[in-house]
Amino acid sequence: MRRSDPRWLIVFLANLLLWWLTGMANDYLATFSVHLYLGGLLVAYASLQVDRQQGFVALMLTGLMVDSVEPVPFGTSMLLFGVVHATLVYGRQRLPRDGAIFGTIAALFSNLFLFIALSFLLVGANPRPGEAWLRLFVDLLASQVVIIVITPWFLALQSRAMEFAQIHPETGRRLTL
Amino acid sequence: MFPKRFDQARPFLTLGIVLLAWLFVPLAVKSFTRATFFEIQAPLVVADSYVQFLQTFWSNRMHSKDELLQAGQQVAGLIAQYDYSTQQNQQLQAEILRLENLLNLPPMPAFRFEPARVARRDFSGWWQRMVIRKGENYGIPVGAPVVFSGGVVGRVTEVHRYTAVVDLITSPTFRLAATASGDNRPVSYQGGLNDSFKSPRGIVEFVPLDIYATRTATRRLVTSGLGGVFPPGLTIGDITNLESSADGLFKLGEVQLDERLGSLTEVTVLVPLNPEEL
Structure with missing residues (x-):
């Protein structure tokens, strides 16, 4: 048994990297009034591949990181990520979770849920919610397309990071290369 | 177990x-x-x-010397224009001071201008915010107005050590008392109509019935200076259409905002010299 277990830290740092890249992309896309939300992708690896407690800690921290830069009640993303994580962990033993295809599907559905939940929470502030949904639909579409494209890379990045740290993501056992 | x-x-x-x-x-x-x-x-x-x-x-x-010379000439022309505007501004300020003293009026709010670079833009259907590269280290307070050459940008909502967050006028959470240019009756402005691939828009409510605006004859919307930190007369946008409200007592309509708001790289924060004005 390893004394220090960095799995939560690896997942958290990978999520921080993805969140930073998404922020940069959104900065460029601001001119076109399009916005990417990739919350579902932040959850996918932690919930499907990592030990449930380590994944939970990583996602709680990720949720707080996301909430700190968004004008939502502090803890909103933490709650939503927690719900998605619990659901995926509940069913993951019965699902073919190895490989990028199922990871991509899980990220897409998670993102869909998170996006709709946030929209219902926030769209009420808009003076014309009906028109706001059209904009949100375009944003959701763009986000889902980006998730399809980058999920294999992001899952591989986290797997490689675990390999680099010589640790098995689920059992925490030391890997010999 | x-x-x-x-x-x-x-x-x-x-x-x-x-x-x-x-x-x-x-x-x-x-x-x-x-x-x-x-x-x-x-x-x-x-x-x-x-x-x-x-x-x-x-x-x-990478630009050639010829291009730089041309740009220098354009800048020289602009500086000459601004010099003239500065002289006019000084005369007008003196006139305002004279009238204030003559009529015993309270002084207009005074500001320190703090230019800041935009570090990050975050324009979603849920909110419209930007992070600027100045914060507590430059004395930026929460609630300070933010402007650019085209008018109002927004309001500072969060201040951190080296950065600050600005809520834009395009954001659904942004409300402001405004007036139609040439009129002094207050109306209510709210942002939030941000369709993809289009210029941002806002809505205006409680507009008096005798004010008219159409797409071909727009009416400029400016800050009123009432009930807030924004000085009067700053451009918000152009009212493009007005229609009667459900109760028939007022009008409501849409405001076309400056499309440059989506690509701003530098803004100016108006820091009140008297912090109690915030």
Whole structure:
């Protein structure tokens, strides 16, 4: 048994990297009034591949990181990520979770849920919610397309990071290369 | 040992316990945690902005001497124009001071102009915000108005050590008392109509019935200076259409905002010289 277990830290740092890249992309896309939300992708690896407690800690921290830069009640993303994580962990033993295809599907559905939940929470502030949904639909579409494209890379990045740290993501056992 | 069925539900139980504990965490701890997590990410945002600035710098260095000479001539022309405007401004300021003294009027709010670079733009259907590269280190206060050459940009909503967050006038959460140009009756402005691939729009409410605006004959909407920190006369946008409200007492309509709001790289924060004005 390893004394220090960095799995939560690896997942958290990978999520921080993805969140930073998404922020940069959104900065460029601001001119076109399009916005990417990739919350579902932040959850996918932690919930499907990592030990449930380590994944939970990583996602709680990720949720707080996301909430700190968004004008939502502090803890909103933490709650939503927690719900998605619990659901995926509940069913993951019965699902073919190895490989990028199922990871991509899980990220897409998670993102869909998170996006709709946030929209219902926030769209009420808009003076014309009906028109706001059209904009949100375009944003959701763009986000889902980006998730399809980058999920294999992001899952591989986290797997490689675990390999680099010589640790098995689920059992925490030391890997010999 | 828990039964297998209960063991599978443990993730939900853990989540429930954590959330219950979260509800009882004191607000001060939550505020501190939020600020900490923001400051952890702030260097990334600012570094990204500096890299963009460096890119622009090096791409500008690629210009030929002829192009630079032409640009220099244009800048010289602009400086001459601004010199003239400054002289006019000084005369008008003196006139305002004379009238204030003559009529015993309270002085107009005074501001210090703090230019700031935009580090990150975050324009979604839920909110419209930007992070600027100045914060507590430059004395930026919460609530300070932010402007650019085209008029109002927004209002400072969060101030951190080296950065500040600005809520834009395109944001659904942004409300402001305004007036149609040439009229002094206040109307209500709210942002929030941000269709993809289109210029941002806002809505205007409680417009008096004798004010008219159409797409071909728009009416400028400016800040009223009432009930807020914005000085009067700053451009918000152009009212493009007005129609009678449901009760028939007022009109409501749409405001076309400046499309440059989506690509701003530099803004000016108006820092009140008297902090009590915020």
